Amino acid sequence: MKALEEKIIREGIVKKGNILKVDSFLNHQIDVAFLDEMGKEFQTLFQKHPINKILTIEASGIGVAVMTARHFQxxxxxxxxxxxxxxxxxxxxxxxxxxxxxxNTNDVVISKQYLNENDHVLIIDDFLANGCAVLGLIDLIHQAGATVEGIGIVIEKGYQSGGKTIRKLGYHLESLAIIDQMDDEKGEIVFR
Amino acid sequence: MKALEEKIIREGIVKKGNILKVDSFLNHQIDVAFLDEMGKEFQTLFQKHPINKILTIEASGIGVAVMTARHFQxxxxxxxxxxxxxxxxxxxxxxxxxxxxxxNTNDVVISKQYLNENDHVLIIDDFLANGCAVLGLIDLIHQAGATVEGIGIVIEKGYQSGGKTIRKLGYHLESLAIIDQMDDEKGEIVFR
Incomplete structure (x- = not known):
């Protein structure tokens, strides 16, 4: 998504230790109109799937997930x-x-009441790096007997293993921006 | 807000220890269309204020805050x-x-970059009980030299002190539903 890449170039800050801060529109301050555009894009990318529920993980995923749900009725x-x-x-x-x-390590839970075998789920999250959060959500969906229809990520760190792992498992994964290189000294970001 | 009171009666679960669970639409699963209605209601209630920013606290406040922001341009x-x-x-x-x-006690932080003396802030949160979260947010707004324009709460526990304290301080506080009594044995909820 071109507009997202431009926004990351304009507002993102590369920090030491492989950290990309996008606090100005995603992880601390939320640009609601822009989230709406991203939600629309996710709807376009996953429109062929019979999605009846969106799953995310607190806290930064909630804004994008809610704005995406609007575009899935x-x-x-x-x-x-x-x-x-x-x-x-x-x-x-x-x-x-x-x-x-x-x-650190978090225990992550979902009430059985809100996920079951009739659910066709789109996972939405802000970042994909080593894939642990998404793999945890997939595990929860499988425990419920529900179906993973797809995974929508705002920013994928393409040089880490998460995206490769999840695509290899056969899931429909779409990332709105994939970063192939980041340099904290020069502040440079290279997209795929 | 009549529709909210009806939804709480229909879906809310009163638990021991003064707990009201509204996980079906607010605190775990999110009813996006309903949040949109609540956001519209907040816009109506605070339309006379020159609001240019909405402040909430992770995690449950984020969904309502984002859907409210849509109605404030x-x-x-x-x-x-x-x-x-x-x-x-x-x-x-x-x-x-x-x-x-x-x-428990949480340290709560906001980056100085995203709150300053030009901001006219509407605080949005899901619950108001003893008022600690809202008073903490007001403290942060004051540290920034910004202005508290109002406080919008989804569910206020009217029999706890938070609402009284905050109204006494002169703030414009609006709660979409105020609960005056809850009985976990009978599952009864009485609204103001």
Whole structure:
């Protein structure tokens, strides 16, 4: 998505340690009109799939997911929750996700009430790097007996393994921008 | 807002310990069309204020805030972040918020870049109980020299002190539903 690449060039900040900050429109401040455009783009990319639910993970995925749902006739959004306590119960699907950004491990849960075998799910998230968050969400969807229809990512770090892994597994993955190289000293970003 | 009261009666679950679960449309699964109606209602209630930014706190506030921003000509949304580390730095406004639901204390931060003295802010949040989250957000707005134009809450627990405290301070607070009594044994909810 050209407009996204331009926005990343204009507003993104490359930091040491392979960090791309897009706090001006996605991860801290939210540019609502731009999220709406991205949501429309996701609808175009996944329009052939019979999607009846959008799944994301708190917190940064929620804005994009909600604005995307609007373009799928307002299907419900479910956001998986990061659980501090090891919150395992009969009422929850439960998985474990390592966070690259925060360098920790989170228990991630979804109430069984909001995901079941009739669901055809589009996963939406802001970043894809090593793929742990998306693989965790796929695990939760499988536990529910639901179907993964596709995975929509705002920014993929193409030089990390997540995208390759998920495409190899046969999933329909679309990233609105794929970064092939970042240089924190020069502040350079190269897109695929 | 009559439609919200009806939805709470229909879908809300009163649990022991003064907990109201509205996971079916607000706190876990999100009813996007309904959030849009609530956003429209907030616009009507605060239309006389010169609002140029919406402030909320992750995670449950984000969906409502984004859908509300649409009705204010897509003003930017900023979500304050709960910081695990005591993340005090020159680049951040910082405050402390006690969470009633999770019975813990969070450091809450906003980057100075996204809040300043020119901002006229509408605070949006899902629940108001003892008011700690809203008072924390007001503190952050004051640190930035910005103006609190109003506070829009989805569900206020009217029998707790937050609403009274904030109204007494002179702020324009609007809650779409105010609960005066809840009974977890009978599952009853009485609105103001």
């Amino acid at each position: 307002n299907v419900p959004v479910v956001f998986a929750k990061k659980s501090k306590s090891s919150n395992i119960s009969d009422e929850l699907y439960h998985t474990t996700v390592e966070s690259f950004t925060h360098q | 897509n003003v930017p949304v900023v979500f304050a972040k709960k910081s695990k580390s005591s993340n005090i730095s020159d680049e951040l406004y910082h405050t402390t918020v006690e969470s009633f639901t999770h019975q």
